[in-house]
Amino acid sequence: MINVAAFSPLCGGGTCVVQPSTTQKLDSLADRLMYRLAYRNLGSHESLVTNHSVAITGGGGVRWYEIQNPSGTPLLAQQGTFAPDASYRWMGSIAMDQAGDMAVGYSVSSSTIRPSVRYTGRVPTDPAGTMEAEVNVVTGGGSQTGSLSRWGDYSAMTVDPVDDCTFWFTTEYMKTTGSFNWNTRIANFKFPGCAGAVTPDFTIGASPSSVTVTQGGNGTSTITITSLNGFNSATTLSASNLPSGVTAAFSPNPVTPPANSSASSTLTLTASGTATTGTSNITITGTSGSLVHNTTIALTVNMSGGGGPQNAVFDPTLKAPKCAAVGTSCDSGPTLLLGRGTMSGGVEVNRPNTINASCADGNSGTFHSDESNDRLVITSTSGNLTHGVTATVSATIWAWTTPSQDHLDLYSAPNANSPVWTLIGTITPTVAGAQTISRTFTLPTGSLQAVRAQFRYQGTASSCTAGSFNDHDDLIFAVN
Numbered sequence: 008m009i010n011v012a013a014f015s016p017l018c019g020g021g022t023c024v025v026q027p028s029t030t031q032k033l034d035s036l037a038d039r040l041m042y043r044l045a046y047r048n049l050g051s052h053e054s055l056v057t058n059h060s061v062a063i064t065g066g067g068g069v070r071w072y073e074i075q076n077p078s079g080t081p082l083l084a085q086q087g088t089f090a091p092d093a094s095y096r097w098m099g100s101i102a103m104d105q106a107g108d109m110a111v112g113y114s115v116s117s118s119t120i121r122p123s124v125r126y127t128g129r130v131p132t133d134p135a136g137t138m139e140a141e142v143n144v145v146t147g148g149g150s151q152t153g154s155l156s157r158w159g160d161y162s163a164m165t166v167d168p169v170d171d172c173t174f175w176f177t178t179e180y181m182k183t184t185g186s187f188n189w190n191t192r193i194a195n196f197k198f199p200g201c202a203g204a205v206t207p208d209f210t211i212g213a214s215p216s217s218v219t220v221t222q223g224g225n226g227t228s229t230i231t232i233t234s235l236n237g238f239n240s241a242t243t244l245s246a247s248n249l250p251s252g253v254t255a256a257f258s259p260n261p262v263t264p265p266a267n268s269s270a271s272s273t274l275t276l277t278a279s280g281t282a283t284t285g286t287s288n289i290t291i292t293g294t295s296g297s298l299v300h301n302t303t304i305a306l307t308v309n310m311s312g313g314g315g316p317q318n319a320v321f322d323p324t325l326k327a328p329k330c331a332a333v334g335t336s337c338d339s340g341p342t343l344l345l346g347r348g349t350m351s352g353g354v355e356v357n358r359p360n361t362i363n364a365s366c367a368d369g370n371s372g373t374f375h376s377d378e379s380n381d382r383l384v385i386t387s388t389s390g391n392l393t394h395g396v397t398a399t400v401s402a403t404i405w406a407w408t409t410p411s412q413d414h415l416d417l418y419s420a421p422n423a424n425s426p427v428w429t430l431i432g433t434i435t436p437t438v439a440g441a442q443t444i445s446r447t448f449t450l451p452t453g454s455l456q457a458v459r460a461q462f463r464y465q466g467t468a469s470s471c472t473a474g475s476f477n478d479h480d481d482l483i484f485a486v487n
Contacts, residue, residue: 009074009083017060017067017097024067024095024158025118026150028184028348028358028367033116033151033158035060035067035097042163046077047103053077054084058099058111065093069113071101071138087136089127094120098178100164105171107131108198111138112164112176121147121364122158124180124192130200144194145180148326148364153186172201183323184358199236207238209264210300211293215424217305217324218276219455220253221333221487222284225277226454228304232262232293233269242295244272249289250308252282261295276306284308309333309454309485319343319482321357325423326364327457328383329483333393336386337484347372347379347478355379359479362426362457366471366479375441378413379405380462382443383482387450393487394452400431401445402460407476410436416461416468417446421453423483428459428470450486457483 018024020038037060044057058071068090075084089111090096099113110128124144129137151158159179167173177193210233218226232242241263246255257272264270274291286307293300305324309332317334321327321343328344330337344360346353348367353374359367372378382403387396406413415434420426431448450456461468464476471479 009081011072011083011086014061014070014088017062017095022156024097024116026116027119027121028370029150029152031150031152031154032156033122034156036160037061037067037097041099041101043100045102047107049105049107054103054107056101056103056109058101060097060099061088063088063090063093066090066117067095067097069096069099069111071099071111073109085135087138089138089141091141093117096125098159098162100162100176100178102164102166102174104166104174104198104201106198106201108201110164110174110176110196112144112162112178112194114159114162114178114180116147121150122180123147124178124194126164126176126194126196128198130198142196144176145192147180149181149184151181151186151189152184155186167195170197170202172197183326206236207240208235208298209233209238209242209293209295210235211291211302213274213291213302213304215422216303217307217424219307219309219331219485220276220278221309221454221485222278222282223280224454224487225275227276228274229271230257230274230291230302231269231271232264234264234267237266239264239266240295242293244274245292245294246274247290247292248287250283250285250287250306252279253277253306253308255289278308282308284310307331317484319484322483325362325483326357327360327362327481327483331485333391333485333487335391336384337392337482338384339382339480339482341382344383344480345379345381346374350374350377350379353379361459361471361479361481362423362483368479369473369475369477371475375405378407378462378464378476378478380415380460380478380480381405381441383458383460383480385458385482385484388447391487392450392484394450396450397447398450399445399447400458400460401443402462403441403443404436404462405441406436406439407464408439410439412465414463414468415444416463416472418459418461418470419448419451420457420459421451423455423457426457430468431458433468454486455483456486457481
């Protein structure tokens with residue numbers, strides 16, 4: 008028997024892990040050690056590392072152990088509980104590389120964080136019983152519903168046998184809320200000190216990673232070169248797989264990041280008046296000597312001139328209704344936004360219908376008795392939706408029996424891929440029940456824009472005001 012610090016199993020070993028926008032809770036499986044009990048022979052000693060999930064105040068943490076001399080008299084070398092805040096961290100998996108570095112991956116969830124994937128780790132020189140700052144692998148886009156509580160049973164952290172340094176972690180997450188629609192994420196990383204000398208290298212990234220342009224127009228993305236292990240050499244940027252009629256220009260090019268820092272270049276994608284329309288993945292390449300790394304950008308080229316009124320469809324990437332082509336108007340239609348959250352009788356499809364699921368709805372009340380925003384339309388007052396033109400945004404709402412307690416906040420964002428919200432105006436309904444409220448504003452510059460309708464009970468205006476009866480909906484639309 009090995010004595011360890013006192014603990015209480017998370018959820019008593021049962022089901023209590025909370026998620027946003029649902030009452031469905033997830034299994035902790037905290038009545039057992041997690042896969043796997045990992046063995047490592049470091050020459051000077053042998054070690055076993057393992058973990059399980061424990062309760063903390065308001066949430067859960069990953070309790071981990073290193074046990075040395077397992078072939079003789081086992082010794083608890085160190086132990087710790089990783090719980091940097093009150094979220095639920097559970098379903099951990101731990102491993103150790105050839106240098107004695109440890110890494111543990113896990114799921115994290117709370118009332119505001121959809122189940123996500125993170126990891127932490129330590130090197131032998133860190134204080135005993137501690138882990139370093141955690142790293143976010145992927146932020147979950149949805150919660151698990153449909154009375155399903157099992158989660159991440161097949162999570163695993165392993166060390167690559169090729170270099171005995173690279174950690175590989177795989178576990179479950181969800182791109183959208185639902186049941187039987189889970190996804191798997193695989194991450195890899197390693198500690199700089201493993202395997203002795205390290206090779207200078209770099210990574211390349213694009214933000215935003217999706218760009219929409221109109222024939223005859225252009226769009227930009229910031230390309231960032233990040234130094235690894237002291238890399239500080241000139242890196243030449245290039246673009247390939249461009250659709251016909253589209254050109255790419257980088258400024259500056261090449262770029263040279265300072266050692267262990269980063270440098271950026273602005274990529275401008277310009278579409279001719281006859282450029283091929285549609286969406287394609289273009290490849291951005293950074294080359295420095297023998298080092299070559301790539302990233303991709305999803306480029307959408309829309310027709311100029313548009314096609315009259317446009318009907319939005321749900322965009323699974325941005326997680327909100329979207330009109331991809333320029334038109335005289337963009338309409339969410341009568342069903343995409345109908346209802347609010349999981350309110351009784353009015354569950355909203357693809358809820359919360361805000362960009363990247365960034366603003367959750369309240370779930371209290373009864374459909375068409377309490378507050379809901381049911382439809383959004385944006386219409387140009389002159390021709391197609393074009394920057395500099397006045398547009399009217401109209402929201403069809405259902406106001407409570409005391410309408411003076413309700414308020415509609417309308418916001419706009421010039422870049423739907425990375426929205427920064429500007430208040431158009433706040434309107435208070437004067438009657439109860441169904442009604443359409445409108446406000447005009449001038450379209451800013453941006454090829455893919457968005458408007459947000461926040462219909463709230465009491466409270467104050469913001470781009471995302473929390474409240475049990477509050478409804479938030481976005482509408483994304485292309486602009487000339």
